[in-house]
Amino acid sequence: MLPISTTRRGLFAAGAAFGAMVLTEGAPAIILPAQAQGLAPTASMRGGANNYRPDAPVVQRIGNGGFWMSGTVRRAGDGAPLSGIRIQIWAHTTEGYETDPHSHGATLTDSNGVFRLEMPQIIPAFGQAHGHLAYDSDTFKTVFLRPVMQSSRDKSLKADFVLQPV
Amino acid sequence: MTSIRATLIWAVVAGAIVVSLAIAGTSPLLAWRAPIYIVAGFAGVLALALVLLQPLLASGYLPGLAVARGRRVHRWVGAALIAAIVIHVAGLWLTSAPDVIDALLFDSPAPFSAWGVIAMWAAFAAALLAALRRPLDLKPQLWRLSHTGLVTLVVIGGVVHALLIDGTMGSVSKLVLCALVVAASAVALFDRRTWILLTRRKPQDRRL
Numbered sequence: 464m465l466p467i468s469t470t471r472r473g474l475f476a477a478g479a480a481f482g483a484m485v486l487t488e489g490a491p492a493i494i495l496p497a498q499a500q501g502l503a504p505t506a507s508m509r510g511g512a513n514n515y516r517p518d519a520p521v522v523q524r525i526g527n528g529g530f531w532m533s534g535t536v537r538r539a540g541d542g543a544p545l546s547g548i549r550i551q552i553w554a555h556t557t558e559g560y561e562t563d564p565h566s567h568g569a570t571l572t573d574s575n576g577v578f579r580l581e582m583p584q585i586i587p588a589f590g591q592a593h594g595h596l597a598y599d600s601d602t603f604k605t606v607f608l609r610p611v612m613q614s615s616r617d618k619s620l621k622a623d624f625v626l627q628p629v
Numbered sequence: 630m631t632s633i634r635a636t637l638i639w640a641v642v643a644g645a646i647v648v649s650l651a652i653a654g655t656s657p658l659l660a661w662r663a664p665i666y667i668v669a670g671f672a673g674v675l676a677l678a679l680v681l682l683q684p685l686l687a688s689g690y691l692p693g694l695a696v697a698r699g700r701r702v703h704r705w706v707g708a709a710l711i712a713a714i715v716i717h718v719a720g721l722w723l724t725s726a727p728d729v730i731d732a733l734l735f736d737s738p739a740p741f742s743a744w745g746v747i748a749m750w751a752a753f754a755a756a757l758l759a760a761l762r763r764p765l766d767l768k769p770q771l772w773r774l775s776h777t778g779l780v781t782l783v784v785i786g787g788v789v790h791a792l793l794i795d796g797t798m799g800s801v802s803k804l805v806l807c808a809l810v811v812a813a814s815a816v817a818l819f820d821r822r823t824w825i826l827l828t829r830r831k832p833q834d835r836r837l
Contacts, residue, residue, distance in 0.1 A: 587658060589728045
């Protein structure tokens with residue numbers, strides 16, 4: 464016997480509760496077929512590739528630093544952390560526009576698939592304080608991210624990649 | 630009494646505009662913007678301020694600018710508003726073209742840009758209609774309904790656009806200016822009762 468009421472009122476309440484759960488916590492696995500085979504790849508975000516410059520150099524730090532961009536890189540499917548992956552980062556900061564070459568830099572993930580790059584403070588540009596990240600090497604499909612900061616006073620920003628082999 | 634009222638109206642309108650511009654002019658964000666971006670941002674603030682003047686001028690609410698004179702100024706302010714919008718968009722384009730292209734194509738990740746683009750096209754259409762009203766000999770009914778409808782879009786789109794932006798405007802002065810824009814437009818809209826044209830029967834339809 465299913466533990467749900469089959470009266471009209473009961474079904475309506477169960478449906479509303481399910482709908483509310485989907486809205487607040489995301490769809491459960493049962494209605495997300497893409498996740499049935501494991502970790503789904505990260506899709507590029509709208510506007511993520513804006514002012515992208517190919518082949519930004521790997522740097523210790525962008526400019527004078529003071530702000531941290533970090534995240535993880537994993538493989539789609541099994542979720543294994545990927546090391547030595549080049550992630551490119553740029554933003555409108557206290558030291559330059561997104562279009563300025565010196566606002567761009569890249570870093571590599573460590574053995575745990577974690578990357579972390581110090582850069583100048585991101586400030587609101589075009590109405591939102593946001594950063595840009597790219598995975599643009601050959602092994603996996605290209606992904607462009609554009610995370611937005613909760614507050615323009617934040618001192619760090621996170622973005623995670625799940626990459627799909629080409 | 631009347632002069633106190635007149636002074637008060639002008640003080641509120643001019644105060645809201647001057648204070649908004651002054652606060653935007655002292656924003657710390659300006660330190661990290663080049664002149665073109667600064668001008669583009671200011672053109673946006675100015676455009677919002679001009680949108681506040683338009684319903685007041687069209688309805689003759691500003692003391693000393695009764696309807697006939699107010700309408701003449703309304704046309705010039707309308708032209709200035711179009712210029713401000715063009716400078717705003719052009720300056721942003723020069724600063725970061727891909728972001729503006731995304732916005733114009735309604736493909737921007739920023740939730741406010743679509744509102745701004747809608748307001749922009751509505752303002753262009755409202756101004757074009759005003760310019761073509763006499764050459765095309767538009768029917769007063771068509772003219773009033775379409776101009777009123779379009780400028781309502783300008784007000785809603787412009788205000789939502791401004792409120793959602795994290796930019797140079799101070800949050801309180803922005804809220805006050807937007808509230809005044811909505812209030813002035815709403816009062817003018819209800820005062821002029823343009824929608825009556827939608828339901829009023831035409832003289833030839835009346836049964837004698």
